[in-house]
Amino acid sequence: MTTFILFGSFFFFLILTVPIGIALGLAGLVTALYSSNISITFLAQGLVTATDNFALMAVPFFILAGELMGRGGISNRLFDLANVFVGRLTGGFAMAAVLTCMFFSAISGSGPATVAAIGGIMIPAMVAQGYDKRFATAVIVSAGSLGIIIPPSIPLVLYGVSGNQSIGDLFMGGILPGILLGVVMITWVYIYSKKKNYTGTKEKFTFKNMLIKLNHAKWSLLVPVIILGGIYGGIFTPTEAAVVAVVYAGLVSFLFHKQIRWKDIPIIIRDATLNSVVILLIIGTANAFGTLLSMERIPQAIANEFLSISENSLILLLCIILLLLLIGCFIDTSAAVIIFTPILLPIALELGVDPIHFGVLMIVTLAIGFITPPLGVNLFVGSGISGIGMPALARAVVPFFFVMLFSLAVIIIIPPLTLLFL
Incomplete structure (x- = not known):
């Protein structure tokens, strides 16, 4: 009965459109009030202990670094660089938009932030080049999902x-x-553009122009090099890398790009703080929710049910992927990672799946949730930027949904894609 109260109240609050972090906390509170064996104080303890973690300090710092770089004038520079390489090809503008999202993902660590930063510039530019607005928006919305896959990724930090x-x-x-x-994604963009006759810019490639654009974007391109190089060079931890990213982003935005003024700082800090608080609240309440799950031995029950489905490890892994695809449609990525990692990771280990490989699979699968209704956060951001209604935009991203599913299947089949650099 306790399990029913826990999940029933949680989904009830979700139906009422209560924010996910608050819904998790209220579900825990209702369950604690119902059960005489659970003290209400554990909710407060969960909020504190879950966020009292050195590694989690990377989250607000990476968010702040993304805000600084997002407002620091890097979007245009990254697009100009990408456009040098692919702009002259069929569908070159759209292909350059995908490349720009990939570059920006290595800075922001967030899907919606990538869509917001790139979409405001690229969607009007693509429409001006003759692209259909729905297709242009679908490209940005879908490529923005790479923000939580390409490091530094906030959901990967939460999984870790x-x-x-x-x-x-x-x-x-x-x-x-x-x-x-x-x-x-770029391959699909080329195929679709060929069909729709979306031509390139017809601007010839020259090494001189490439070097000019590379020089303009050099400070932005150094961010992932500094972060990953510092971590694997043993210079600093991931959390310290996040702090370094903030300092570097501030220097680049103020001294080199000169796109941020002192009066912008309070707004940047406010936005970064609000985003950080939302994630940290979800972490705290999800920890309390997870504690209740453990007390009721629900993870073990779910694991046993999964393992009884089949003796084939691939089939069981596919069942987990299908479950995560469904979860991504309804639950925020951060909350899904925190709630389901303790449940699903032991199952993956039992199946002989490497925990790093499974973590990347989990994040890639949940990234698809950014473009699937009813949650589809990237859809809402893209709709707000372009003015296209949600139903029309949801239909426009269907091909990209299958593109991402195909990529996910390749990652499942070829684990070295994840483990090669380890």
């Missing part, structure tokens, strides 16, 4: 904390899958 795995290894594991997704 929840599953007690190396965040540095997870960052390295996300590189090739993120690139694969980007390449497959």
Whole structure:
């Protein structure tokens, strides 16, 4: 009965459109009030102990670094660089948009932030070049999902904390899958553009122009090099890398790009703080929710049910992936990672799946949730930027949904894509 109260109240609050972090906390509170064996104080303790973690300090710092770089004038520079390489090809503008999202993902660590930063510039530019607005928006919305796959990725940090795995290894594991997704998206963009006769800019490639654009974007391109190079060079931890990213982003935005003024700082800090608080609240309440799950031995029951489905490890892994696809449609990525990692990771280990490989699979699968209704956060951001209604935009991203599913299947079948650099 306690389990029914826990999940029933949680989904009841979700139906009432209560924010996910608050819904988790209220579900825990209702369950504690119902059960005489559970003290209400554990909720407060869960909020504190879950966030009292050195590794989690990376989350607000990476968010702040993303805000600084997002407002620091890097979007145009990254697009100009990408456009040099692919702009002259069929569908070159759209392909450059995907590349720009990939570059920006290595800075922001967030899907919606990538869509917001790139979409406001690229969607009008693509429409001006003759692209259909729905297709242009679908490209940005879908490529923005790479923000949580290509490191530094906030959900990968959360998985590392929840599953007690190396965040540095997870960052390295996300590189090739993120690139694969980007390449497959670019391939689909080319095929679609060929069909619709979306021509390129007809601007010839020259090394001189490439060097000029590369020089303009050099400070932005150094961010992932500094972060990953510092972590794997043993210079600093992932959390310290986040702090370094903030300092570097501030220097670049103020001194080199000169796109941020002193009066912008309070707004940037406010936005970064609000985003950080939302994630940390979800972490705290999800920890209390997870504690209740453990007390009721629900993870073990779910694990036993999964393992009884089949003796084939691939079939069981596919069942987990299908479950995560469904979860991504309804639950925020951060909350899903925190709640389901303790439940699903032991099952994956029982199946002989490497924990780093499983972590990347989990994040890639949940990234698809950014473009699937009813939650589809990227859809809402893209709809707000372009003015296209949600139903029309949801239909426009269907091909990209299958593109991402294809990429996910390749990552499942070829684990070295994740583990090569470890």
